[in-house]
Every structure is written in structure tokens, then in C-alpha cells.
Amino acid sequence: MKHVDEYRSSELCRQVVNEIHQSATRCHTIMEVCGGQTHGLLMHGIDVALAGVVDLLHGPGCPVCVTPAEDIDFAIALCRRPNVTVATFGDMLRVPGTTISLREASSRGGNVRLVYSPLDAVQLARDDPAREYVFFAVGFETTTPATALAAQQAAHLGLENFSMIVSHVRVQPAMEAIMRSEASRVEAFLAAGHVCTVSGYDCYDQFASQYRVPVVVTGFEPLDLLSGILSCVRQLESGVAMVENRYERSVHAEGNRNALQVIDELYEVCDRPWRGLGTLQGGGFRLRDRWSFFDAVHRYPRTALPTVQPSLCRSGDVLTGRIKPTDCEYFGRECTQELPLGAPMVSLEGACAAYARHARQTAS
Numbered sequence: 444m445k446h447v448d449e450y451r452s453s454e455l456c457r458q459v460v461n462e463i464h465q466s467a468t469r470c471h472t473i474m475e476v477c478g479g480q481t482h483g484l485l486m487h488g489i490d491v492a493l494a495g496v497v498d499l500l501h502g503p504g505c506p507v508c509v510t511p512a513e514d515i516d517f518a519i520a521l522c523r524r525p526n527v528t529v530a531t532f533g534d535m536l537r538v539p540g541t542t543i544s545l546r547e548a549s550s551r552g553g554n555v556r557l558v559y560s561p562l563d564a565v566q567l568a569r570d571d572p573a574r575e576y577v578f579f580a581v582g583f584e585t586t587t588p589a590t591a592l593a594a595q596q597a598a599h600l601g602l603e604n605f606s607m608i609v610s611h612v613r614v615q616p617a618m619e620a621i622m623r624s625e626a627s628r629v630e631a632f633l634a635a636g637h638v639c640t641v642s643g644y645d646c647y648d649q650f651a652s653q654y655r656v657p658v659v660v661t662g663f664e665p666l667d668l669l670s671g672i673l674s675c676v677r678q679l680e681s682g683v684a685m686v687e688n689r690y691e692r693s694v695h696a697e698g699n700r701n702a703l704q705v706i707d708e709l710y711e712v713c714d715r716p717w718r719g720l721g722t723l724q725g726g727g728f729r730l731r732d733r734w735s736f737f738d739a740v741h742r743y744p745r746t747a748l749p750t751v752q753p754s755l756c757r758s759g760d761v762l763t764g765r766i767k768p769t770d771c772e773y774f775g776r777e778c779t780q781e782l783p784l785g786a787p788m789v790s791l792e793g794a795c796a797a798y799a800r801h802a803r804q805t806a807s
């Protein structure tokens with residue numbers, strides 16, 4: 444197929460839905476680990492079309508949702524400094540830290556700027572050398588190369604007033620944590636297509652065989668999603684657990700070598716706290732020592748604050764697939780898109796926001 448419309452063909456989608464129904468002898472539990480896929484599955488009604496044969500669980504695939512409260516608290520502390528501006532993406536502004544969000548901090552006088560790319564933050568620093576700019580870098584392997592390039596650009600320009608709060612996370616350790624949990628019901632994973640565009644999928648071979656779990660690299664259009672699910676169902680029905688690529692037009696086994704090279708040049712793997720999952724071994728990236736000049740943690744003292752899970756939010760249960768958003772007693776009541784209690788309702792990629800937007804109802 445050449446055109447994206449073909450991946451939205453209702454006739455082809457119906458055929459694959461029928462194949463899934465015919466292939467499944469029982470209900471299979473499959474988790475997608477990408478907020479974009481969560482929205483796609485609900486927007487196209489795939490969860491409804493496959494009810495009874497596939498139970499879709501929504502994993503920790505929303506980068507803003509898994510950013511820990513302590514990193515947001517640090518960003519808030521920095522934006523309150525008279526000579527510091529914190530720059531970040533729009534989604535990140537609304538996510539609560541321990542008590543308030545960056546947006547609330549801004550409304551109370553904090554210096555916060557919304558940017559659309561890490562290079563925008565570099566440009567702000569370049570245009571205003573008397574002020575210090577801190578970019579709040581969040582996201583999976585997908586966005587990590589862009590922030591690495593921003594630090595390289597800042598170095599190239601000789602900027603001394605630019606730094607980053609690095610809160611980048613790696614997908615695979617989260618999948619491992621889910622599989623190690625005794626409460627996990629996950630039988631197969633749809634691996635995030637855009638993450639795999641960077642990382643490739645060879646890296647999942649050991650994971651799939653160790654946990655005996657199918658991993659199918661999947662895209663975002665309805666036919667992509669259904670093809671990924673069909674591959675999972677076929678593997679589960681035949682007792683196979685292997686890595687498959689159903690997003691061939693974007694993903695190659697070895698990933699994007701240039702992107703991986705720039706990540707490796709600037710970052711090293713580290714343990715990192717995830718909201719709702721705790722600290723994951725190898726769960727994130729930090730700047731290498733030779734790039735620590737651009738690390739806000741090195742530049743500004745980070746006061747240790749008590750970390751409290753904000754409010755009543757059950758984001759940990761949602762992000763690990765233990766419950767669905769509609770199982771949360773606050774969904775649609777105390778927690779709405781207009782007045783969110785937690786990150787999964789705030790972010791455009793959050794599972795709770797997806798259920799609210801696509802009108803999935805509470806169980807009661």
C-alpha cells in the first residue's frame with residue numbers, strides 16, 4: 444500500500460476484524476504501550492469491535508503521564524527563580540507535581556514558556572543571553588534524539604544560559620516491570636511504532652523469549668492497529684512468543700542509526716523513577732558527564748522534597764493496566780478533562796483522557 448487512506452479503509456478493517464474473531468478461541472489480553480495507539484484504538488472503536496475476543500489494556504505509553512512528580516516540583520522550583528525561565532511542551536504544563544502544576548506556578552508568577560521543540564528553547568536562550576533558560580526534556584526514545592541535538596546546538600553556539608531537566612524514559616524496562624508483576628494480565632504487547640522507528644525491534648528478542656510474550660511492532664492507523672492485534676492473536680493461539688514487525692513502512696530491525704548515535708553520544712542509561720511504577724532499573728537516560736554542563740541538576744541545587752503521589756489519582760493502576768480508566772471511581776465525576784485529578788486525564792496521550800474524549804462510560 445502506498446497511501447495512508449488505504450490504512451483507513453473500512454472494508455479492509457472489517458476483513459481483519461473478522462479474521463481476529465475467527466482466529467480467537469478465547470479472549471486474549473493485549474497491551475499497547477503508546478498513548479497515540481490508545482487514542483487510535485478508541486477513536487476507531489476497535490476495542491468495541493473486538494469485545495469478547497480481545498481485552499485491550501493500556502500501558503505506560505504517555506510520556507507526560509509517567510514523568511514523576513519530583514521532576515515537576517524541580518521545574519516549578521526553578522521557574523520561581525527570578526532569572527530563570529523553564530520552557531517545555533504544552534502537555535507538561537498541566538500535569539500536577541506534588542501539589543501544583545507548572546501552569547499554576549506560572550499563574551502565581553513563575554517564569555514558564557511553552558515551546559514546540561527543544562530547539563525553540565535554545566533559540567530563546569540565544570535571543571536573551573541575560574536570562575537562563577531550562578528546557579524540561581520529557582519523552583521516550585522518540586524525543587530523546589531531538590533534545591540531544593538541542594544540547595549539541597547550544598554547545599555549538601557557546602550558550603552558557605541553556606540547560607535541561609532530563610526526564611527521558613525508556614520503554615522496555617517498563618514492559619519488563621509489568622511482566623514481573625504478579626498482578627499482570629498481559630499476554631502480548633503492541634510495541635510503539637514511533638519508539639521502534641528509533642530503537643528498532645531486535646532489542647525485544649530477548650524480552651519476548653524470556654517472558655514468553657509476543658511483541659508486535661504496530662503503527663497508528665486503524666489497519667495498522669488491527670494487523671498488530673491479529674498477529675498477537677495468531678501467536679497466542681499457536682503458543683508462539685516472538686517479535687514481529689507490522690509497521691514495515693517506518694520501522695527497521697536495527698532502528699535509526701543516526702538517532703541512536705546521537706542518543707549514545709550525549710546520554711547514558713540510568714535508573715529512573717516513573718510515576719506509578721516506582722524507580723525502574725535502566726528506566727531512563729541522563730546526560731553523560733562530558734555534557735553535564737547542560738544538566739540543570741548539576742547547575743542548580745535540587746532540594747530534596749518529599750514525594751507524594753498527587754491527590755487521589757490511580758494513575759499507577761491505569762499505567763500498568765491493572766485497571767481501565769473507567770474503573771477509577773473518580774473518572775467522569777471528580778476527574779474530568781476540564782478539571783483533571785491526574786496526569787492520564789491531563790495529557791493528550793493519556794488513557795483517561797482518551798476514554799473521556801471517546802465517551803467510554805464508567806462501569807456503574
Ligand code: SF4
Pocket residue numbers: 755756757758761768771772773774775778779783784785786787788789795
Ligand atoms: S480518572 Fe483521573 S483520578 Fe482516575 S486514574 Fe485517571 S487521571 Fe487519575
